[in-house]
Amino acid sequence: MNGVVNAVVTLVPDDARARAREADRRLAAGEPVGPLHGLPVACKDTHDTAGIRTTFGSRALADNVPEADELIIERIRGAGAVVFGKTNVPEFAAGSHTFNDVFGVTRNPYDPNRSAGGSSGGAAAALAAGMTSVADGSDMGGSLRNPASFCNVVGLRPSPGRVPSWPTAVPWATMGVQGPMGRTVADTALLLSAIAGPDPRSPIAIDGDPSVFARPLATDLTGMRIAWSPDLGGAVPVDGAVRDALAPQIPVFEQLGATIQEASPDFGGAEEVFRTLRAWQFHRMLGEVVERSPELFKDSLKWNIDVGRALSGPDVSRAEQLHGRLFERVRRFFERYDALLLPTVQVLPFPAEQEFPVEIDGVRQETYLDWMRSVYFVSATGCPALSVPAAFSPEGLPVGLQIVTAHRAELTALDVGHAFEQATRVGDRRPDLVALGLEAPDVSRLPRSPE
Incomplete structure (x- = not known):
């Protein structure tokens, strides 16, 4: 199946089998095990995995094999999961369509001619095709939510600090976060319970017992006040x-x-906040690398870094002021409502050969970011947001619903999403892999991690 969708791009089968045998031994011996014990997991190719190639979808790092796990991978492995490979990403996770010059395009399991979204597109496609049980991802401009919507799975963008990041060149930054994906809301919540929680290495890590996310989720929303906006208030x-x-x-x-x-x-103000702080962060993290080898990077990424290079102190100061005002308005909104419902993505999954949609409802989309406003406006608020399977278009393409809740109210988002999921069962509709000739996994052509 992976030969068609191109979701998992590096395999470590020997290591995975050895770890699976050890998981069996521990279980048989009655030793303590974690909440993900024995689950096969493929991790996002922008997250450092010790001994497993981590390319960031970039030719500049095509042979990069980290010596240590980053924090989210530490926690996934520590919870007992068996990591068997890496999932495909756009170059340095820039953009919500997964393609790069190292591994190529990830395709949508519901229609291989369409995009799987991004930047966690490999993760979403692998989940939809049944190749992984749960998946880690990250989200600055929608990278957990857009691919979840396109592939009929679940993706949660947590509040900044709920899943602390380490190491990072921008430890105080709040626009980009890491988080969980799954085929169901309960699976997504289970992974969150394993990767959330405080850590002294992150200055913005949120305190609290993460096991609360593993509790049974609601199926009754009696008394809840929910807002719905089909277009983010126009x-x-x-x-x-x-x-x-x-x-x-x-x-x-x-x-x-x-x-x-x-x-x-x-x-x-959300537009200016997101665009400014994203460009500043991109330049801070990637500017020197791109300056050394500009020929190795796609034009849209270089453009975004150039925007960051041109920013002045007053530009960033104004964005931070607008950021504070936006947060306060949204905080007051959630005093009146428990949740806000929005479209996750403004378009259906688009042709995989396009870099991004160039028009929505007659409105021109000038850059690779424009079409992602329904998610990145939410990113700028700092609120958690869950994408759940909600519907299919007449041609059989998935459509996700975005559930936004107050800052740090992930449990509310999970409860609302789970209740909706159980009532509709849209997420039960899996891609017809047999019709696509994908009845048996084909791992023979997958690249192995360098020793």
């Missing part, structure tokens, strides 16, 4: 096919006991 264009797919699903929340009202916070 702030973004949304394709008619996405609107038509989601509209019939919103009454489900009333059937679950919630009250629904069409409303949206004021996302004013």
Whole structure:
């Protein structure tokens, strides 16, 4: 199956088998085991894995084999998961369509001619095709949520610090986060329980017992106040096919006991906040690398870094001021509502040969970022956001619903998402792998990690 979708790009079968045997031994011996004990997991190719090639989708790091795991991988392995490979990403996770010059394009298991999204596109496609049980990812401009929507799986962008990052060149930054993906909300919550929690190496890590995320999730939303906005209060264009797919699903929340009202916070300033702080961070992390070897990087990534290079102190200062005002408006919004429902993605999965959609509902999309506003406006608020399977277009393409809750209210998002998931069962619809000729995994052509 991987030969068609190209989701898992580096395999370590010998190491995985050895770790699986050790997992069996520990279980048979009655030794303590973690919440992910024995689960096969493929990790995102932007997350350092000791002894396993980690390329970041870049020719500059095509043979990079880290000596140590980063924090999220430490926790996944520590919880008992068996890491068997790496999932494909766009170059340095830049963009929400997964392709690069090292491994090529990741394709959507529901239609291989379409994008799987990104930057956690390999993870989402691997989940949808049944190649991994749960998956780690990261999200600055929608990289956990967009691919979840495109591949009919679940992706959670947590609040900054819920899943602490280490090591990182920007330890105080809050725009980019790491988080979990799964085929169900409960699986996603289980992985969150393993990767969340405080760590002294992260200055923004959130305290609290992460095991709370493994508790049973709600199926009744009685008394909850939920807002629905099909276009973020008119702030973004949304394709008619996405609107038509989601509209019939919103009454489900009333059937679950919630009250629904069409409303949206004021996302004013979110565009400038996200674009400025993203460009600043890209230049801080990648500027010197690109300057040394510009020929190795795609044009859209170089453009984003150039934008960061041109920023002045007053530019960043203004963005931070707008950031604070945005947070306060959204904080007050969630005093009136328990959750906000939004389209995850403004478009259906687009042709895999395109870098990004160039038009939405008649509105021109000038850059590789423009079409992602429905997710990156939310990133700028600092709120957790969950994408859950919600519907299919007439041609059989997945459409996700984004559930946004107050800052640090991940449990509320998980409860709302789980109740909706159980009521609709849209996530049960898996791709027809037999029709695609994918009835048996083909791992023979997968690249092995260098010794």
